Amino acid sequence: MHVQLSALRQGYRARVILEDLNLTLTPGVTGLLGPNGAGKTTLMRTLATVLPPAGGTIELDGTAITSERTARQARRNIGYLPQKFGWDAGMKVQDFIEYGAWLREVPGKRRRDAVEKALTQVDLSERRDERMSRLSGGMRQRAGIAWAIVGDPGLVLLDEPTVGLDPRQRLQFRRILSELTDTTVLLSTHLIDDVAAACDRVIVLHSGSVLFDGSPAEMEALGRAGFPGATRIERAYMELLPEEERHL
Numbered sequence: 001m002h003v004q005l006s007a008l009r010q011g012y013r014a015r016v017i018l019e020d021l022n023l024t025l026t027p028g029v030t031g032l033l034g035p036n037g038a039g040k041t042t043l044m045r046t047l048a049t050v051l052p053p054a055g056g057t058i059e060l061d062g063t064a065i066t067s068e069r070t071a072r073q074a075r076r077n078i079g080y081l082p083q084k085f086g087w088d089a090g091m092k093v094q095d096f097i098e099y100g101a102w103l104r105e106v107p108g109k110r111r112r113d114a115v116e117k118a119l120t121q122v123d124l125s126e127r128r129d130e131r132m133s134r135l136s137g138g139m140r141q142r143a144g145i146a147w148a149i150v151g152d153p154g155l156v157l158l159d160e161p162t163v164g165l166d167p168r169q170r171l172q173f174r175r176i177l178s179e180l181t182d183t184t185v186l187l188s189t190h191l192i193d194d195v196a197a198a199c200d201r202v203i204v205l206h207s208g209s210v211l212f213d214g215s216p217a218e219m220e221a222l223g224r225a226g227f228p229g230a231t232r233i234e235r236a237y238m239e240l241l242p243e244e245e246r247h248l
């Protein structure tokens with residue numbers, strides 16, 4: 001999916017969080033980095049059509065989201081995994097993913113196959129009958145990812161999906177991402193390693209503005225000695241921050 005944000009403004013009551021944001025997203029994985037409060041979740045929620053923009057436009061494949069009707073239509077093709085997601089206490093993994101497919105209005109005939117595919121993608125086929133409440137944190141995250149990708153939406157928004165995953169699960173997550181070819185994925189994270197390893201593009205957001213937009217290699221090239229960080233890309237991140245936030 002091709003996503004175009006033009007002069008986007010967003011906020012909560014009088015508080016402006018995103019101002020005059022212009023951004024294009026295309027197929028591939030884009031990592032969204034930025035300090036706490038930068039506006040990453042606000043951007044995700046806006047793209048997910050959960051929060052109508054306070055100003056500017058969002059176009060998905062050339063169609064502007066201008067009303068509840070167009071937003072509803074768009075949601076069929078958007079998979080959004082919020083930072084915290086819920087489920088019914090008795091829900092099994094398969095029910096949970098199927099519910100996601102139903103919400104996205106995947107037609108009944110296609111739903112079973114779509115759920116099978118998503119279960120396979122996240123390697124949870126064997127756990128389909130397990131109750132969500134009994135899964136480990138990592139497995140639950142994987143079920144959440146399946147919920148977001150079931151039915152092959154063109155736009156997938158993942159808000160800090162690797163929180164709490166162990167190293168092997170994080171590698172599994174990167175594999176899942178690498179298999180989402182042709183999908184426009186926006187991944188919010190604080191884990192710079194994940195961005196360097198799994199993203200085609202990185203956006204660094206700070207106080208609602210874009211400080212950097214380029215490939216991980218281009219970001220790494222900015223990393224100079226003298227800034228805090230164990231890797232070039234960590235040093236680049238620190239260097240991009242405003243002067244007063246560069247020191248530990």
Ligand SMILES: Nc1ncnc2c1ncn2[C@@H]1O[C@H](COP(=O)(O)OP(=O)(O)OP(=O)(O)O)[C@@H](O)[C@H]1O
Binds near residue numbers: 017038
């Ligand atoms: N529902 C809300 N009402 C009022 N202010 C909010 C609301 N949600 C978020 N904010 C404020 O908007 C700003 C941006 O928050 P947001 O959650 O988008 O940042 P973030 O980059 O996702 O942060 P984090 O890395 O901590 O998840 C913060 O200052 C936050 O306090």
